[in-house]
Amino acid sequence: QVQLVESGGGLVQAGDSLRLSCAASGRTFSSLTMGWFRQAPGKEREFVAALNRSGGYTRYADSVKGRFTISRDNAKNTMYLQMNSLKPEDTAVYYCAASTSLVGVPNISAQYRYWGQGTQVTVSS
Numbered sequence: 001q002v003q004l005v006e007s008g009g010g011l012v013q014a015g016d017s018l019r020l021s022c023a024a025s026g027r028t029f030s031s032l033t034m035g036w037f038r039q040a041p042g043k044e045r046e047f048v049a050a051l052n053r054s055g056g057y058t059r060y061a062d063s064v065k066g067r068f069t070i071s072r073d074n075a076k077n078t079m080y081l082q083m084n085s086l087k088p089e090d091t092a093v094y095y096c097a098a099s100t101s102l103v104g105v106p107n108i109s110a111q112y113r114y115w116g117q118g119t120q121v122t123v124s125s
Contacts, residue, residue: 098115
């Protein structure tokens with residue numbers, strides 16, 4: 001079992017920055033592929049970013065590329081999402097997720113086995 005707890009969400013203005021954190025426990029963190037997803041009201045959950053077990057390979061949704069940076073600190077069992085130049089369309093509940101996949105860095109939610117409870121990010125215009 002893996003427990004994931006997100007933090008760092010809040011209400012900000014367009015153009016501001018936020019850093020989300022995801023603290024993991026219950027399994028060796030460095031064995032997990034990690035990702036961020038988000039879900040806006042009335043919309044399906046969508047992929048945001050993910051990275052492999054070492055953090056050396058990352059992938060991003062086109063909508064956040066160049067503005068968001070995903071990273072991890074395996075010594076602290078924590079993953080981060082640095083979000084810059086936030087836009088109102090970034091408003092959503094952000095979820096961290098963990099995958100036991102040993103191949104690739106998935107961008108499909110069904111390939112992630114463990115999920116956090118989510119943290120709200122609201123960007124006002």
